[in-house]
Amino acid sequence: xxxxxxxxxxxxxxxxxxxxxxxxxxxxxxxxxxxxxxxxxxxxxxxxxxxxxxxxxxxxxxxxxxxxxxxxxxxxxxxxxxxxxxxxxxxxxxxxxxxxxxxxxxxxxxxxxxxxxxxxxxxxxxxxxxxxxxxxxxxxxxxxxxxxxxxxxxxxxxxxxxxxxxxxxxxxxxxxxxxxxxxxxxxxxxxxxxxxxxxxxxxxxxxxxxxxxxxxxxxxxxxxxxxxxxxxxxxxxxxxxxxxxxxxxxxxxxxxxx
Numbered sequence: 591x592x593x594x595x596x597x598x599x600x601x602x603x604x605x606x607x608x609x610x611x612x613x614x615x616x617x618x619x620x621x622x623x624x625x626x627x628x629x630x631x632x633x634x635x636x637x638x639x640x641x642x643x644x645x646x647x648x649x650x651x652x653x654x655x656x657x658x659x660x661x662x663x664x665x666x667x668x669x670x671x672x673x674x675x676x677x678x679x680x681x682x683x684x685x686x687x688x689x690x691x692x693x694x695x696x697x698x699x700x701x702x703x704x705x706x707x708x709x710x711x712x713x714x715x716x717x718x719x720x721x722x723x724x725x726x727x728x729x730x731x732x733x734x735x736x737x738x739x740x741x742x743x744x745x746x747x748x749x750x751x752x753x754x755x756x757x758x759x760x761x762x763x764x765x766x767x768x769x770x771x772x773x774x775x776x777x778x779x780x781x782x783x784x785x786x787x788x789x790x791x792x793x794x795x796x797x798x799x800x801x802x803x804x805x806x807x808x809x810x811x812x813x814x815x816x817x818x819x820x821x822x823x824x825x826x827x828x829x830x831x832x833x834x835x836x837x838x839x840x841x842x843x844x845x846x847x848x
Contacts (some may be wrong), residue, residue, distance in 0.1 A: 591812045594648040594656040595620045598627040598838055599740045601774030602659025605796045607843040612800045620819045621647060625825040628736040629662040630705025637666035645675055650683060653677055654812045657803055661704060661772050665711040678806045684771035685793035690723045698766025699726045705772055706731040730756055739774040744782050753785060762786050770794040
């Protein structure tokens, strides 16, 4: 089976990492649109066009399915594009539902971390409203983390100072759960977890998305590959990273998840 992954940069590697564990016998094509990142600062129409370009490429190489491994791209384009392609397109959704369920039992609040575009989308506000969780869900846009990640800065002084400044107005002990609403953010797990209490649980939507992908492929009767391999497609940027950079990040993340 041939599975495409689409993201603005390296964030989708956190989703691909889970795919390698759940669906190890597949050929993966990872499309990183670094030429246009960060998506969180773009307009909805711009992001939609970037995603369509990526999906057109996936159609050309005849993939069996695509994961839009980017919350921002899913919010801006996922629903609109699904009807245009013959292959299944699986998107990302912030794991607000399980986080809210967990915190209702604990009497705690939920903090959602995402890009500004994801947070201002009607899709997100409707999700929170549908869960009757408006009063218990707080949000913070952390778009700069995407830029730090693309520079391979995950635990630098600048990263720590940025997070401390963003979180300064909050009492972090109020939160029983943190939702990582951008696929770049799990790359900062170690730094983020140090800022919250040990009891705080972190949620992201990667495992749910990959389990959904596995179910769809099984329903379609797609046969696994005889051997697994990964191909990286990186759009031109000012300083395009190499396959080696991406493979190092992916390998480190796979080793960090259980």
